[in-house]
Amino acid sequence: MTTTARTPSPADIRRWRRYLADERAEASVYRDLASRRQGEEREILLALAEAERRHEQHWVDLLGAQAGRPLKGDIRTRLLGWLARRFGSVFVLALAQRAEARSPYAADSDATPQMAADEQVHEEVVRALAARGRQRLSGTFRAAVFGANDGLVSNLALVLGVSASGVPTHVVLLTGISGLLAGALSMGAGEYVSVRSQRELLEASTPNPATGSALPHLDVDANELTLVYRARGMTPEAAADHAREVLSTLQAVTSPIPLGPAVDEDEHEAIGTGWNAALSSFCFFASGALIPILPFLFGLTGTAAIVVSALLVGIVLLGTGAVVGLLSGASPLKRAIRQLLIGYGAAAATYLLGLLFGATVG
Incomplete structure (x- = not known):
C-alpha cells in the first residue's frame, strides 16, 4: 500500500477514519448478502467483501495509531447492512450499486488509482448481480407497478373530476367504486392477453x-x-x-x-406468466384505486375529502416512484418526484374539466 509523504491534517484524519468506517460497513454488507446466497453469487459477494477489506487496510496503514475507536459507517451504508441482514433481496443489491457509484476515491489523492478502479468495477459487478434479480422480477413487477399507478392516478382523476362537477358525495363514492372494479378487471384481462401474446410470439420463433x-x-x-x-x-x-x-x-x-434456439430463452422468464401478470395487475390496480376513495368511505365530504384523497395518493405515488428508482439503479428521489408530478398533472386536468363541466351544466 502507498503511504502519504505529508503530515496529515486533522481534516485528513477525519476523512480517512470515515473512509475506514465505510469500507468496514460495505464489507459487512457483502458478507451478509453472501450468507443468503448459494453457489456463484455467494462466491462473487465474498470476493467483493475481500476487496473492501483490502481498501480498509489501506486506510488502517495511513492512519496508524490515529485510527482510534471504530466509527460507524454513514447512515446509508448502515441502512443497507440492516436490509441485507433481513432481506438480501434485489432491492439491497440495487442500493449497493448506487453506493458503489458514489465512491469519492477518483477525486481523492490519498486513495490509490487501483482503489478508484476497484470501486468502478464493483459497481458493474453489483449491477450484474442485481440484473439477475431484476430479470426474475420484471414481468410481475412491471404489472404490479403499472397497475398500482394506473389505479391511483385514474381513480383520483375520476373522483376529483366527478367531485368538481358538484354531484352528491354518495355519487362520487359510487363512481370511485365502479372505477376501481372496472379498471381492475380491465387491467387484469389486458395484462393477461398482453403477456400471453408476447410469450406466444416468442414460442413461435423457437x-x-x-x-x-x-x-x-x-x-x-x-x-x-x-x-x-x-x-x-x-x-x-x-x-x-x-x-x-x-x-x-x-x-x-x-x-x-x-x-x-432462435431467441434468448431467458426472455420467457423476463416476461413472466400471464396469470401472474393478470393477478398482479388486478390486485395492485384495485389497491391503488382504493386510496382515492378512502376519505369518502370514512365519511369526509367536499373539499376536505378532495384534499385528503390527493394527499394520500401523493404519498403512495412518491413511494412507488422511489421503489422504481431503487430497482432501476436511478435516483429514488427524482423518480418519486417525477411520479408525483405526472399523477398530479393528470388529476388536476380532470379536476379542471369537472369544474368546467359543472359550471356549464349549472
Whole structure:
C-alpha cells in the first residue's frame, strides 16, 4: 500500500477514519448478502467483501495509531447492512450499486488509482448481480407497478373530476367504486392477453425440436440447412461453413442434433406468466384505486375529502416512484418526484374539466 509523504491534517484524519468506517460497513454488507446466497453469487459477494477489506487496510496503514475507536459507517451504508441482514433481496443489491457509484476515491489523492478502479468495477459487478434479480422480477413487477399507478392516478382523476362537477358525495363514492372494479378487471384481462401474446410470439420463433430428426436425411450437396442459418442472419459463407460442420458431426452421434434456439430463452422468464401478470395487475390496480376513495368511505365530504384523497395518493405515488428508482439503479428521489408530478398533472386536468363541466351544466 502507498503511504502519504505529508503530515496529515486533522481534516485528513477525519476523512480517512470515515473512509475506514465505510469500507468496514460495505464489507459487512457483502458478507451478509453472501450468507443468503448459494453457489456463484455467494462466491462473487465474498470476493467483493475481500476487496473492501483490502481498501480498509489501506486506510488502517495511513492512519496508524490515529485510527482510534471504530466509527460507524454513514447512515446509508448502515441502512443497507440492516436490509441485507433481513432481506438480501434485489432491492439491497440495487442500493449497493448506487453506493458503489458514489465512491469519492477518483477525486481523492490519498486513495490509490487501483482503489478508484476497484470501486468502478464493483459497481458493474453489483449491477450484474442485481440484473439477475431484476430479470426474475420484471414481468410481475412491471404489472404490479403499472397497475398500482394506473389505479391511483385514474381513480383520483375520476373522483376529483366527478367531485368538481358538484354531484352528491354518495355519487362520487359510487363512481370511485365502479372505477376501481372496472379498471381492475380491465387491467387484469389486458395484462393477461398482453403477456400471453408476447410469450406466444416468442414460442413461435423457437425452432421445432422435431426438425432436428430431418438432418441425417438432408442432401449434403444441396445442404438446405444453409438456408436456416442464412435466415437467422449469417452471411452465405458463414452459413455454409456452419451447416457443413453440423452435418459432418451427424456420423459421430446417434441422436438428432437440435437446430438451436432462435431467441434468448431467458426472455420467457423476463416476461413472466400471464396469470401472474393478470393477478398482479388486478390486485395492485384495485389497491391503488382504493386510496382515492378512502376519505369518502370514512365519511369526509367536499373539499376536505378532495384534499385528503390527493394527499394520500401523493404519498403512495412518491413511494412507488422511489421503489422504481431503487430497482432501476436511478435516483429514488427524482423518480418519486417525477411520479408525483405526472399523477398530479393528470388529476388536476380532470379536476379542471369537472369544474368546467359543472359550471356549464349549472
